[in-house]
Amino acid sequence: MSSEDTDDPPNHGLKGPGPDERPQPDGRRNDQGIRIDPEAEAKREPRRAVFSALVEDEPGVLSRVAGLISRRQFNIESLTVGPTTIEDHSRITMVVEEPEPSIDQIEKQLAKLKPVIAVGELDRDAIRTELVLLKVDGSEPDKVHAVTDMYDGKTLNAGHQTITVQLTGDEDRIEHAIDAFRQFGIIEIARTGDTALARGNKATVPGEKPGTANEPTKPRNIR
Amino acid sequence: MSKQASRQPDVDIDESSQPEESKSPVTTGAESVIRALENDGIEAVFGVQGGAIMPVYDALYHSDIRHITMAHEQGAAHAADAYATVKNKPGVCMATSGPGATNLVTGLADANMDSDRLLALTGQVPSDMVGSDAFQETDTIGVTAPLTKHNYFADDPDSIGDTVGEALALTDEGRPGPTLVDLPKNTTLAETDSEPGPAKAPENARAQYIADTEAVEEAAAKITAADRPILLFGGGVIKANASPVARSFAQEYEIPVVTTMPGIGSFPENHELSLSWAGMHGTGYANMAITHTDLLIGVGTRFDDRLTGGVDTFAPEAEIIHIDIDPAEISKNVHADYPLIGDATRVIEQLDDAIDQKPNTDEWQAQCQAWKQAYPMDYATPEDEPVKPQFVVEVLDEATSDEAIVTTGVGQHQMWASQYWTYTKPRTWISSHGLGTMGYGLPAAIGARVAAEDTQEVVCIDGDGSFLMTIQALSVAVRENFDITVAVLNNDYIGMVRQWQDAFFEGRHMAAEYNWCPEFDKLAEAFGASGWRVDEYEEVAPTVEQALAYDGPSVVDFHIDPEENVYPMVPSGGANGEFALTEDQL
Numbered sequence: 001m002s003s004e005d006t007d008d009p010p011n012h013g014l015k016g017p018g019p020d021e022r023p024q025p026d027g028r029r030n031d032q033g034i035r036i037d038p039e040a041e042a043k044r045e046p047r048r049a050v051f052s053a054l055v056e057d058e059p060g061v062l063s064r065v066a067g068l069i070s071r072r073q074f075n076i077e078s079l080t081v082g083p084t085t086i087e088d089h090s091r092i093t094m095v096v097e098e099p100e101p102s103i104d105q106i107e108k109q110l111a112k113l114k115p116v117i118a119v120g121e122l123d124r125d126a127i128r129t130e131l132v133l134l135k136v137d138g139s140e141p142d143k144v145h146a147v148t149d150m151y152d153g154k155t156l157n158a159g160h161q162t163i164t165v166q167l168t169g170d171e172d173r174i175e176h177a178i179d180a181f182r183q184f185g186i187i188e189i190a191r192t193g194d195t196a197l198a199r200g201n202k203a204t205v206p207g208e209k210p211g212t213a214n215e216p217t218k219p220r221n222i223r
Numbered sequence: 224m225s226k227q228a229s230r231q232p233d234v235d236i237d238e239s240s241q242p243e244e245s246k247s248p249v250t251t252g253a254e255s256v257i258r259a260l261e262n263d264g265i266e267a268v269f270g271v272q273g274g275a276i277m278p279v280y281d282a283l284y285h286s287d288i289r290h291i292t293m294a295h296e297q298g299a300a301h302a303a304d305a306y307a308t309v310k311n312k313p314g315v316c317m318a319t320s321g322p323g324a325t326n327l328v329t330g331l332a333d334a335n336m337d338s339d340r341l342l343a344l345t346g347q348v349p350s351d352m353v354g355s356d357a358f359q360e361t362d363t364i365g366v367t368a369p370l371t372k373h374n375y376f377a378d379d380p381d382s383i384g385d386t387v388g389e390a391l392a393l394t395d396e397g398r399p400g401p402t403l404v405d406l407p408k409n410t411t412l413a414e415t416d417s418e419p420g421p422a423k424a425p426e427n428a429r430a431q432y433i434a435d436t437e438a439v440e441e442a443a444a445k446i447t448a449a450d451r452p453i454l455l456f457g458g459g460v461i462k463a464n465a466s467p468v469a470r471s472f473a474q475e476y477e478i479p480v481v482t483t484m485p486g487i488g489s490f491p492e493n494h495e496l497s498l499s500w501a502g503m504h505g506t507g508y509a510n511m512a513i514t515h516t517d518l519l520i521g522v523g524t525r526f527d528d529r530l531t532g533g534v535d536t537f538a539p540e541a542e543i544i545h546i547d548i549d550p551a552e553i554s555k556n557v558h559a560d561y562p563l564i565g566d567a568t569r570v571i572e573q574l575d576d577a578i579d580q581k582p583n584t585d586e587w588q589a590q591c592q593a594w595k596q597a598y599p600m601d602y603a604t605p606e607d608e609p610v611k612p613q614f615v616v617e618v619l620d621e622a623t624s625d626e627a628i629v630t631t632g633v634g635q636h637q638m639w640a641s642q643y644w645t646y647t648k649p650r651t652w653i654s655s656h657g658l659g660t661m662g663y664g665l666p667a668a669i670g671a672r673v674a675a676e677d678t679q680e681v682v683c684i685d686g687d688g689s690f691l692m693t694i695q696a697l698s699v700a701v702r703e704n705f706d707i708t709v710a711v712l713n714n715d716y717i718g719m720v721r722q723w724q725d726a727f728f729e730g731r732h733m734a735a736e737y738n739w740c741p742e743f744d745k746l747a748e749a750f751g752a753s754g755w756r757v758d759e760y761e762e763v764a765p766t767v768e769q770a771l772a773y774d775g776p777s778v779v780d781f782h783i784d785p786e787e788n789v790y791p792m793v794p795s796g797g798a799n800g801e802f803a804l805t806e807d808q809l
Contacts, residue, residue: 008603009599009601009602009603011603011605011608012603012786012787012788012805012806013788013790013804013806014598014600014601014602014790014804015599015804016507016597016598016599016804017597017598018804018808019801019802019803022511022801023515024514024800024801025514025515025539025540026539026540027539027540028539029537029557031535032558033534033537033554033557033558034558035539035540035541056427060364060368060376063365064368067368067369071369101554104554105551105555108551108553109551111550111551112372112551113373114428115373116427117427
């Protein structure tokens, strides 16, 4: 209903050309709000990202981080937390699987949390490792020990009925090892999730100055 | 452009740096809490008493800080929130533990969504009882963590004052927002002689105020080259006290201005470059401009879905320069081609310095003017039908000064109040934007009244549904004889829901009919306020005059056309450029 021909507005509503009578632009944005350039249109696939965050070790810090991740619906694979050499500072290592703009958002949103001193995504070449405890059936101890040796594992407990081993390593190694242990029947498993540090002299968290034996790591906020 | 117009200091420096020669030394945790407020120049606190907060109230007894006892804690939070916006200082609200704290939650969530400077102080059960499900215990820290910038459990009497100071400072560091300090009763009762130091924001929360120079230069070049640039001013322009520089910038480079709803007042709506505000119920011309622009310069906006409509069709041909102090807002909803992280005032000044040549916008300005002609906000006023709400808003606007402050609830009345009142000054439009809290208007009017100059009128434009939600605050306005005028646009409906039911639910008015509301004029009289009822056009202007002239709280119950709808309207997720002007276009 266009009311261009009359000067008076309708009783309910406004006058003016209707939606069909207006010029509309051809351009579009994708669901991440990026203008779609036909030449460079690529669907962004989720990827795995490892974040390291230095946080103030105050009560509730883990719940603040976990709460942020869950309320913004970020897909988290693992989260580890532990003290550092600085009193009252902890390091959180987090693995997430998200497409690109969300990975950026996770980092920025984490950085906004007051107890988060600094946060950054680790490079691909970062040192990443996980610790796994595995309890398997103990009826074939020799075979279990052979597989444990093969994956540089450690037998922590060997009884008549169960054997418990410890494995460490990156994701590929752990997955292969777990596959190998399946033949014995895995009774229980506990995994820590990845923990990680940047390789070599690189700082794990932006602004973090790697320390020395005499002077341990000091965080420096560069934001 | 003036270089003096830099960021205003947050508190009056002369006042806050005065030596505290007359203050008696702190003796308890509670006194330390109040001393921290005094040190930061806090003049007013809104709250409700209760068991766990009693020691803090007792300390307030000896302070010059004014306390406004509210009828409900939600009202305390909204009042403090509106106070903060009008006064350009942090607002402080207080409540006891348990229900007192949970009643604040809506107000905190509201302040969080609208980035308002709000500090909440909540009582808590003694710390050795925390976790035992004690009387009036609730996990206030857990409940409010997602709704605050940060919250603090203050269980050390020696540092409690510094914690309150830090929480106050944090409300305004970088992007503003609410904070909360939970005060266990044993800590506030405990003896301490520890005087709080000056309020300092935590090191980790320090924001970047100046944008990267290279990024500024790239953006500046884009502005020079643009054919159809638009300035989009969000609420952040007002919060950063950037309205004067933002205005000079628009004028100097002749760039048409669209605001968001929270940005209303950042740029005078009677200026020829103003296209009013864009979004779901924004003007047709603002939505046309934002749809066809080739360079969108967003300042202090978070590109909320009520602004963008469907992201796929939002400014689809524009490159976006996004100025914001919160890096997490960059490319959150809409991709920013040129992100400029910093304080709005500083970054606009940086851009001004970096631009060599202004863009040629003559043709584009003419186009924007043509859209203004094509999509006027005119409405019909059939004399034999009920009064149109738009008319009431225009009469109120005309009867008041340019400095008058408008507060609203949420719904149709809020949209008419924002569409048909011409705002020319920052901090005169006080509303609940992001959270959409019905009932915000009346307590906000109380907070605004405490903060405003005596010469500023405070008008709460409310809906029948919204007014009913926090009407108990009227008793506060009567007790304090606050000079506020409540204009209820009463359509016997929860009107925006009714409008959506007609448009999208085949007219099934499930739970939307509000013809059971009390007679607000009589109810106002029962509270001790003055009340009027208006049904006819000729009564509107005279009654408005009387209500504004009344020295104290007045309520006018305007019985408006119940079938009137808010237009233009961009349906949720729709294209801004396809806004409907009538229901059959939806």
